[in-house]
Amino acid sequence: MVTTSRSSGLPRAVRCALVLLGTALLGGCPSLPHKEPPRVYQNENFQADETFSRLFDAPAANTCEAARRALLSQGYVLAMTKPDALQATKNFQPEGSVHVQISFNVMCLPEGRAGQISTAYVNAIQDRYTVKKSSNSASLGVSAIGSLSIPLSSNEESLIKVGSETIPAGPFYDRFFVLMGRYLREQSQIE
Template identity: 60%
Template sequence: MPRICTLLLAPLLAALLAGCSALPSLPEKPPKAVYQGEKFTAEETFSRLFDANVDDTCEAARRALLSQGYVISKAGGGMVQGAKRFQPEGEVHVEIAFNVVCVGEGAKQQVATAYVSALQDRYVIKKSSQAASLGVSALGSISVPLSSTQDSMVKVASETIPAGGFYDRFFTLMQRMLRESAADR
């Protein structure tokens, strides 16, 4: 009798375990929305107050970017835009685009706040090939294969560089540019 129970119990237990694995799983908690991570705290800012007017502050930002190899696409009207491209790996390209807005503060506008944000775009090379054949009916069934490959850059990621050391280094360089500019006068 115990042997018969064992023979019947084993398939029954296997069927029970298989049935349990087929049960629907509990719904997962949905991922947190990106905007939920925005802190809007005074400690993490993308701005710095400078003891200079708007024009001098933006000029310091322009010179800071130029000194680091950024190509300036716009400068003037209280705004500076520049970009720099990198190739950290063989088929990976990264571009950092800077946006600086200078705003005067106070009644006489003798100081200015520089608001800075940098956007990092990441690209990869996508290879695609196309093939075609050419048939000449007068000569018979001769086909000459024609093929070409084409590489294109595809954006795979884009994000604003978070506040922190990256911007602190930029603001420090801007401050140095302001000091050097004041010393030249």
């Protein structure tokens, strides 16, 4: 027979419950339900009508040049340019402590044997940031004078990424492809 001490002042049932609770917490809470992270890939349908591409009646280099001009005309900053690919970014501040950056990626590939038509593959990623304020403080002790401490403090702000997502296919890309088409038409009139 096991005897217990009554020195803790807690009833035996409460002590047993605390021991079981502690064991469950240490054991990773296998008996408690936990939420699985969302599996976003299950919503990926790979449907032909939801494309991030458009076919253009121009060589790949001309198509990417039109994309470059379209992005520059809207205030994007080019990060990388090649004859058949480019990357560009643009920053926004919709609220005081919220910053958003859109990164565009464009790849232009020739279609057919003559290479006189091409497909532009485009995706844009939206990164969301928030301002995090931190305060650093320190004391300066001067031993010759005694225990004099002068507080030194500084406030720093930094941007912390809080989200990132690919902008879904739809009107955003349609507007971009229409602007690309306009620049392609202007290029063909000059040549």
